[in-house]
Amino acid sequence: MPRNDDPAIDTDHVNADQFYLVQRLTKPVRAAREGAVGIDKYFRLDYMGSAESEVGRQKESLTRIRAAGNPTIEGQSFTRDGQILEVLVVTAAAFQDAAWTALNDWIVDEMRTKEQHGFGDVLLTGRVPSHHPDLVAWWALGADVMWTIDRDVAENLLAGLEKR
């Protein structure tokens, strides 16, 4: 797993306490618009509380991840009731170690978050909740951690971060 060998890249914010805002990412409602780039090309950001979109938490997180550079996909398996679920984290390489610790800590702490994120249903059943059929990924805005259970979606997260 990649390490943060660059002391100039701050990873202190990549922790479970910063999972209090989790943005839901869904499939786009329609095909990508001509000229669409980045996250906008592959995902629709689901409705969140006003703080996220008005204060600019998504923009801040995206800027930090891109500034740290070299986004990567790292997978880890979670086992619950004998069911194995592979979770794929997408973020800057320098954040990956801390991201996994943060994600684990958040799950152990019963995924306490300001918004309804639906990830608990995924861990329990291996599927997204029925009331969020288009939900494909999650993004902890304060911690700069994106994750999914779908390999194709992980590739799209990576492409979105790289603005491909």
Next chain:
Amino acid sequence: MPTTIEIPDFWVLFDENGVAKGSMYGLSSFSVYPTAESAWKDMAGDTKRERDKRERAGWYVAPVDQDEWAGYYLEGRKHVR
């Protein structure tokens, strides 16, 4: 006769080049902004002088759907007035 007001998902503040500079929900748990004027007053500056200066420079607010928001606000897509 009843009047229907269509409140957009977002109001986005754009500069004279169509680059997003601010964003707010048209309707949230805490507030409602039914018109561009109400959104402009809240986003374009704390004082009338500041808002007037930006208006003269060509800044404006426009309604934006949820589907369009990330393109303008996160990825820098230019808005055409």
